Amino acid sequence: MTIYLEDEGGYRFDFSVRGQLDKLAAYVGKRVSCPFETEVSVTLVEKEEIYRLNKEFRNVDRPTDVLSFPMMEYDEPADFTGPLFQQSLTLSPETGELVLGDIVICPAIVCEQAKEYGHSELREFSFLVVHSLLHLFGYDHIEEEERLQMEDMQKEIMQELQINR
DSSP states (O other), X not given: OEEXXXXXXXXXXSSOHHHHHHHHHHHHHHHTTOOSOEEEEEEEOOHHHHHHHHHHHHOOOSOOSEEEEESOOOSSTTOSSSHHHHHXXXXXXXXXXXXXXXXXXXXXXXXXXXXXHTSOHHHHHHHHHHHHHHHHTTOOOSSHHHHHHHHHHHHHHHHHTTOOO
């Protein structure tokens, strides 16, 4: 597994961002039975940048906590055999790993939300990364049934990793 991490804002959490990303990506990949070694890019940005990206890519005129940009398409979440996945399958020429996509996180909003929800920055960061990784594996929350499936998966993963509120 390869995680490309870029920190554009320089915010320092009281935990190892790299270590947590490695742990979460490995766990989620196993949890969804991904048969590939994977590659993901994670960028930590300031509020202004996530605002710009949210407006440009989602047409939402406000900052957000995290954005996910999946590289693969799936017939069903984490279906590595379907025609959509097979057609969109992208392997890194450098590593041979499955290129999952990009995650963009705003540490300032992570910290605000952690305070607002009354839990640690580690818990909020981890939840957002798990949420984003599930998006990269084809999970979504547009339709009610999809939302419930994704929320259940997030909750289970956070409990299994013992990252609680």
